[in-house]
Amino acid sequence: MVRAIRAIAPRGTAIAAALGMGVVLATAGCGSSGSPGTALGSTTSASAPSSSAPISGTVTVFAAASLTEAFTTLAHQFEAAHPGVTVKLNFGASSTLAQQINQGAPADVFASASPTNMKQVVDAGGAQSSTTFVKNVMEIAVPPSNPAQVTGVADLAKSGVKVALCQPQVPCGAVAAKVFANANVTVKPVTLEQDVKSTLTKVELNEVDAGVVYVTDVRAAGTKVKGIPIPTDVNASTEYPIATLTKAPNTAGAQAFVAYVLSDVGQQVLAADGFASP
Amino acid sequence: MIAAPALVGFAFLLVPLVALLIRAPWHGLASLLSDHSVLTALRLSLECATAATAVSLLVGVPLAWVLARVRFPGIQVLRALVTLPLVLPPVVGGVALLLAFGRQGVLGIYLDRWFGVTLPFTTPGVIMAETFVAMPFLIITVEGALRSSDRGLEDAAATLGASRVAVFFHVTLPLIGPSLLAGAVLCWARALGEFGATITFAGNYPGTTQTMPLAVYNALQTDPETAIALGLILLVAAVAVLAALRDRWLRPNTGL
Numbered sequence: 001m002v003r004a005i006r007a008i009a010p011r012g013t014a015i016a017a018a019l020g021m022g023v024v025l026a027t028a029g030c031g032s033s034g035s036p037g038t039a040l041g042s043t044t045s046a047s048a049p050s051s052s053a054p055i056s057g058t059v060t061v062f063a064a065a066s067l068t069e070a071f072t073t074l075a076h077q078f079e080a081a082h083p084g085v086t087v088k089l090n091f092g093a094s095s096t097l098a099q100q101i102n103q104g105a106p107a108d109v110f111a112s113a114s115p116t117n118m119k120q121v122v123d124a125g126g127a128q129s130s131t132t133f134v135k136n137v138m139e140i141a142v143p144p145s146n147p148a149q150v151t152g153v154a155d156l157a158k159s160g161v162k163v164a165l166c167q168p169q170v171p172c173g174a175v176a177a178k179v180f181a182n183a184n185v186t187v188k189p190v191t192l193e194q195d196v197k198s199t200l201t202k203v204e205l206n207e208v209d210a211g212v213v214y215v216t217d218v219r220a221a222g223t224k225v226k227g228i229p230i231p232t233d234v235n236a237s238t239e240y241p242i243a244t245l246t247k248a249p250n251t252a253g254a255q256a257f258v259a260y261v262l263s264d265v266g267q268q269v270l271a272a273d274g275f276a277s278p
Numbered sequence: 279m280i281a282a283p284a285l286v287g288f289a290f291l292l293v294p295l296v297a298l299l300i301r302a303p304w305h306g307l308a309s310l311l312s313d314h315s316v317l318t319a320l321r322l323s324l325e326c327a328t329a330a331t332a333v334s335l336l337v338g339v340p341l342a343w344v345l346a347r348v349r350f351p352g353i354q355v356l357r358a359l360v361t362l363p364l365v366l367p368p369v370v371g372g373v374a375l376l377l378a379f380g381r382q383g384v385l386g387i388y389l390d391r392w393f394g395v396t397l398p399f400t401t402p403g404v405i406m407a408e409t410f411v412a413m414p415f416l417i418i419t420v421e422g423a424l425r426s427s428d429r430g431l432e433d434a435a436a437t438l439g440a441s442r443v444a445v446f447f448h449v450t451l452p453l454i455g456p457s458l459l460a461g462a463v464l465c466w467a468r469a470l471g472e473f474g475a476t477i478t479f480a481g482n483y484p485g486t487t488q489t490m491p492l493a494v495y496n497a498l499q500t501d502p503e504t505a506i507a508l509g510l511i512l513l514v515a516a517v518a519v520l521a522a523l524r525d526r527w528l529r530p531n532t533g534l
């Protein structure tokens with residue numbers, strides 16, 4: 001008889017990878033292979049964290065999907081600065097990652113797109129404390145042709161405008177909800193996506209008329225989407241905390257990576273991708 | 279020698295299900311399951327799985343008949359193509375559906391342009407995703423039954439003057455009845471559990487596209503107790519399917 005071979009359904013990010021649209025996602029998922037990278041000239045300068053504790057092995061970093069591009073760059077630079085060290089990156093919704101960490105996933109570092117999800121990990125004893133390292137605000141992403149002629153937040157509430165949002169428990173969904181509350185509009189989306197990159201993918205595929213994502217995602221998508229800025233008086237922001245996990249298999253590596261993210265060099269990379277200082 | 283690995287295999291399959299029962303929030307179960315969002319997801323799942331089974335019966339049974347009875351060059355290739363969704367990861371199926379029927383899809387672009395119809399993120403989209411993944415189960419089962427059924431009876435009916443359609447409905451269908459039922463139940467169960475193709479093609483929104491498996495996955499992120507309760511419902515559905523198919527599966531030597 002026939003038995004089904006049932007694939008474990010992956011998160012939404014797999015869609016992007018499968019379509020070849022998330023090259024960065026795909027390569028990030030495989031971890032970095034110690035390529036020379038594009039280290040900044042100042043990587044080994046005084047601004048880099050002290051490397052008194054010799055670090056080695058693999059540093060596993062669980063990071064919010066919106067950090068995909070920035071952390072991929074940071075990981076390459078970190079590897080270049082610490083020969084022999086491999087950074088493994090796992091991107092996803094902060095809510096999913098927090099749950100995975102609390103269920104015992106072997107991670108060294110957690111970088112969340114919201115204090116809420118970091119608190120879940122801290123409350124469960126997964127981390128002692130965290131440090132806020134960047135801030136991010138929202139932007140409307142539309143397909144380059146802007147089929148529904150969206151010009152602002154109010155247009156998203158119009159019937160017939162297909163909108164993709166993140167799920168409310170995912171940071172990008174929670175912040176989008178704040179934006180709608182600020183603008184006093186009620187938006188009925190057609191889909192609630194698993195993380196911000198899945199939301200962005202639906203816009204890139206032109207399957208929806210608009211998505212509410214972070215400004216950094218619009219920038220990372222390049223010409224594949226068009227950004228419609230949200231006025232500052234309506235916009236909402238989220239803070240990104242980072243922490244070394246108490247059960248980190250590679251504590252020294254974890255501390256070094258966190259220090260690297262917080263260093264001037266790390267902050268330059270994040271700023272270049274559009275993140276704001278906390 | 280054989281008993282030990284057999285026991286390991288048995289335990290491996292059984293322990294997770296037992297764990298689901300042990301950790302189930304039995305006290306609050308009634309209130310969890312009577313929650314509006316749970317009932318919405320349950321109703322949507324049942325409706326979509328049933329619709330997907332109906333569509334599969336409508337086009338899958340004739341297709342099974344063609345595969346079993348009609349001889350033409352390339353039939354082997356056709357059969358292989360029909361069973362492809364059985365082995366294809368469902369999420370790839372979802373991507374393929376998006377590329378075919380999405381707003382920018384090969385066919386979808388014309389559906390949108392000519393009729394203003396877009397299928398992703400709609401309930402019909404869920405039914406399509408489930409049909410794509412589940413229909414091959416029905417086709418395979420029915421085709422096997424047609425191949426092994428007694429063609430002499432069909433020939434006799436035809437000799438006695440019955441039309442081809444009359445033979446199909448009055449002789450062939452009753453002959454393969456039990457297999458048809460088994461195939462339909464299998465198809466329904468597969469559709470009920472569909473996740474990958476659904477979330478990829480139809481998205482995730484309560485009331486329109488969020489079926490039970492999607493609700494389980496979402497609930498696990500914020501509210502594991504609800505996820506377990508929803509899981510229990512699907513487990514009960516699976517046990518019911520086994521019960522329905524017990525004559526075929528639980529009795530040795532009568533497998534598909």
